[in-house]
Amino acid sequence: MAEIPKRRPPEGEEIRTGSDPPEPARRGRGVSRRDCLKTLTVAGCAALAGGAGEALAYKKFPGWPDRFGMLTDLTECVGCRSCEAACNAANRLPAPEVPFDEKSVFEEKRRPDAKAYTVVNRYPNPDRPREPVYRKVQCNHCNEPGCASACPVRAYTKTPEGAVLYNKDVCFGCRYCMVACPFYVPGYDYGSATDPRIEKCTLCHERVRAGGIPACAQACPVEAIRFGKREDLIRLARQKIGKSPGRYVDHIYGEHEVGGTGWMYLSGVPFSALDFPTGLPDTPLVEQTKGFLSAVPMVLVLWPALLGMSYAATREKDKEKEEEK
Amino acid sequence: MRNDTLVKTDTFPARFMDKLLMGMPLSDYVRTLITPFNLLAAGILSIGIPLIVVRFAQGLASVTHASNEYPWSLLLGWGLFSGVPLSATGYIMATAVYIFGFKRYHPLVRLGVLTGFLGYLFAVIYLLIDIGRPWRIYYPMAVSFGPTSVLFLVAWHVALYLTVQLLEFSPAILEWLQSRRVRKWAVMITIGMTVAGVILSTLHQSALGALFLLAPGKVHPLWYSPYIPVFFFLSSIYAGLAMVIAVSTLFARFMSDRADRQFLETLEPLTVGLGKGACIAIFVYFAMKLIGVAHDDHWALLGTPHGYWFLTEILLFVLVPGIVLTLGVKRNSARIVRAGAFFALAGVILNRLNVSLIMFNWNLPDHFRHLVPPVKEVFIVLAVATIHIILFRWIVNRMPVLREHPDYEGHG
Numbered sequence: 126m127a128e129i130p131k132r133r134p135p136e137g138e139e140i141r142t143g144s145d146p147p148e149p150a151r152r153g154r155g156v157s158r159r160d161c162l163k164t165l166t167v168a169g170c171a172a173l174a175g176g177a178g179e180a181l182a183y184k185k186f187p188g189w190p191d192r193f194g195m196l197t198d199l200t201e202c203v204g205c206r207s208c209e210a211a212c213n214a215a216n217r218l219p220a221p222e223v224p225f226d227e228k229s230v231f232e233e234k235r236r237p238d239a240k241a242y243t244v245v246n247r248y249p250n251p252d253r254p255r256e257p258v259y260r261k262v263q264c265n266h267c268n269e270p271g272c273a274s275a276c277p278v279r280a281y282t283k284t285p286e287g288a289v290l291y292n293k294d295v296c297f298g299c300r301y302c303m304v305a306c307p308f309y310v311p312g313y314d315y316g317s318a319t320d321p322r323i324e325k326c327t328l329c330h331e332r333v334r335a336g337g338i339p340a341c342a343q344a345c346p347v348e349a350i351r352f353g354k355r356e357d358l359i360r361l362a363r364q365k366i367g368k369s370p371g372r373y374v375d376h377i378y379g380e381h382e383v384g385g386t387g388w389m390y391l392s393g394v395p396f397s398a399l400d401f402p403t404g405l406p407d408t409p410l411v412e413q414t415k416g417f418l419s420a421v422p423m424v425l426v427l428w429p430a431l432l433g434m435s436y437a438a439t440r441e442k443d444k445e446k447e448e449e450k
Numbered sequence: 451m452r453n454d455t456l457v458k459t460d461t462f463p464a465r466f467m468d469k470l471l472m473g474m475p476l477s478d479y480v481r482t483l484i485t486p487f488n489l490l491a492a493g494i495l496s497i498g499i500p501l502i503v504v505r506f507a508q509g510l511a512s513v514t515h516a517s518n519e520y521p522w523s524l525l526l527g528w529g530l531f532s533g534v535p536l537s538a539t540g541y542i543m544a545t546a547v548y549i550f551g552f553k554r555y556h557p558l559v560r561l562g563v564l565t566g567f568l569g570y571l572f573a574v575i576y577l578l579i580d581i582g583r584p585w586r587i588y589y590p591m592a593v594s595f596g597p598t599s600v601l602f603l604v605a606w607h608v609a610l611y612l613t614v615q616l617l618e619f620s621p622a623i624l625e626w627l628q629s630r631r632v633r634k635w636a637v638m639i640t641i642g643m644t645v646a647g648v649i650l651s652t653l654h655q656s657a658l659g660a661l662f663l664l665a666p667g668k669v670h671p672l673w674y675s676p677y678i679p680v681f682f683f684l685s686s687i688y689a690g691l692a693m694v695i696a697v698s699t700l701f702a703r704f705m706s707d708r709a710d711r712q713f714l715e716t717l718e719p720l721t722v723g724l725g726k727g728a729c730i731a732i733f734v735y736f737a738m739k740l741i742g743v744a745h746d747d748h749w750a751l752l753g754t755p756h757g758y759w760f761l762t763e764i765l766l767f768v769l770v771p772g773i774v775l776t777l778g779v780k781r782n783s784a785r786i787v788r789a790g791a792f793f794a795l796a797g798v799i800l801n802r803l804n805v806s807l808i809m810f811n812w813n814l815p816d817h818f819r820h821l822v823p824p825v826k827e828v829f830i831v832l833a834v835a836t837i838h839i840i841l842f843r844w845i846v847n848r849m850p851v852l853r854e855h856p857d858y859e860g861h862g
Binding site for chain 2: 234236238271273274275276277278279280295296297298299300301303304305307309311312313314315316317318321322402404405406410411413414416417418421424425428429432433435436439442443
């Protein structure tokens with residue numbers, strides 16, 4: 126309840142690509158203590174008065190309002206790898222073994238790892254063999270991330286701005302986040318003995334907070350990667366599909382997958398042909414473990430009672446036997 | 451064989467050395483160590499321990515696949531996921547004897563508790579080798595809490611249960627150290643610790659399965675089931691019983707001089723009794739596995755190559771050991787029960803490896819190439835397992851595990 130977004134999201138059309146000049150962030154008025162108290166009091170009263178109807182409903186977090194997302198239009202992507210280069214520079218990652226203008230990397234499928242937060246893979250186009258499809262892979266910044274629900278030390282945060290961020294200062298390296306991520310995104314720095322960490326896309330969080338846009342979106346020469354409020358992007362994606370239904374598969378990948386992702390995709394060929402995990406549940410992954418975790422307190426409370434009873438029963442029998450003697 | 455009561459010395463260091471060397475002069479003690487098993491162990495350790503050093507000096511990449519797709523490898527597939535169900539011995543035996551009143555099985559309680567304690571201790575050791583920053587192992591307990599995580603629960607429970615089992619085993623340590631007063635306290639908490647042990651075990655045995663609930667699509671649908679926590683818990687019951695049979699068999703065979711007459715004389719009938727328990731648990735588990743397939747309506751998948759492998763697991767490695775155990779119980783034959791128990795244990799290990807490794811990422815290209823562990827990792831696992839056996843033997847050699855201490859006979 127006490128969580129108050131630090132800044133008011135900018136108003137109006139907010140979808141931006143590299144060709145738009147970056148705007149400075151329009152910061153909302155800081156939240157004063159009085160406002161805060163007022164909000165808390167109102168919220169507290171509301172909670173006490175307790176809309177009886179609401180209390181019956183399932184408590185649900187619909188996600189941070191006005192959070193940002195990305196939309197990759199795979200029909201536009203030309204496979205130039207500018208996004209990879211821009212990402213590498215923006216995140217000060219080590220220089221690649223093969224230069225970014227080298228096309229031979231497409232011979233095999235790559236995945237993001239500790240040295241590259243995003244990679245582009247090439248797939249044959251079943252309809253037009255001469256025009257291959259390129260797929261950019263990076264963290265999808267889920268609305269309710271599996272990595273975050275997996276982390277036993279809460280190293281992951283879904284920020285109000287939309288990025289899923291990782292905090293290396295609490296991580297102890299169990300790598301359960303990597304097991305849980307349905308998109309095979311987090312990369313681990315296996316080569317480090319003293320300072321190993323998870324590496325993954327940050328949705329250029331600092332740039333976004335400073336009013337900029339993610340480096341890959343800025344670098345894309347064909348506007349295949351768009352940055353904006355997630356809701357606006359969904360609207361835009363629908364418009365695109367509506368305008369040219371022949372061009373797109375009628376599906377926005379990421380709108381509902383695992384509860385919705387911040388990064389979404391449009392494609393001209395079926396997503397399954399591009400190695401997108403299909404068949405994922407539409408609910409956040411955390412729902413899969415909720416049932417189990419809610420049974421935990423029951424075991425904690427019921428077992429001692431049942432076992433205690435059983436113990437008492439054995440004692441009772443022993444006593445009877447002794448008395449018989 | 452009660453060396454610890456033969457020699458009486460006065461000063462504390464002398465007495466302590468006496469306990470360590472089992473009452474022998476150092477030179478005699480060293481001579482007893484030269485055995486074929488020890489030579490083999492030395493060979494394994496001379497390769498494995500340097501590799502563990504390499505892992506901590508150069509990172510995991512130096513000894514494992516270091517795969518981003520397969521973050522958990524043999525170290526955890528074997529050490530944690532297979533090691534923990536095999537260590538269900540402690541809670542199974544303590545509950546049977548102290549709570550449900552199967553007093554006949556008392557000679558096997560300490561062995562069960564020790565097997566469990568060491569199993570968990572070594573599961574943690576495998577974990578410490580595997581995790582990136584082992585010096586932060588206590589973080590989920592003290593620094594940053596992630597209560598939505600099943601692994602958070604596992605971390606807490608394994609830590610607590612390790613402590614509980616140390617306390618459960620402490621009477622044996624205290625008898626060895628002849629600390630009569632502290633032992634009395636340690637015995638007083640037996641019931642409380644047993645109940646705590648059952649709660650913690652129920653939860654983390656099942657939680658190890660629940661970990662994989664977060665990975666739908668990665669674990670093959672025949673192994674991914676909403677019942678997976680139940681499967682893991684149920685199979686831990688017969689794994690615990692079978693492990694007590696297996697471990698007691700090995701000790702009776704190789705270290706019978708450390709056991710008292712009561713242990714050796716009652717072992718066969720008790721083995722058959724444990725077999726009966728394992729039998730019931732294994733058939734319950736088998737039925738649940740079938741219900742799991744029915745629940746998700748995965749019958750059609752049984753006709754695929756992955757389905758054949760699933761059938762191999764539940765028919766050859768669950769149903770058949772169940773039948774062998776039944777046969778052993780019917781014929782009142784400890785031999786057959788033992789064979790069934792070893793067979794059942796192989797099935798539990800296979801199941802855990804299937805869920806955590808073999809059927810994890812089943813649909814990735816080159817999947818099976820990833821399953822062959824690097825030789826270096828295998829040697830680390832072998833080295834840790836060897837240390838496990840050596841420590842187990844060290845304790846059984848010295849402490850009253852397979853026998854009652856003469857000073858404390860009939861005291862809990």
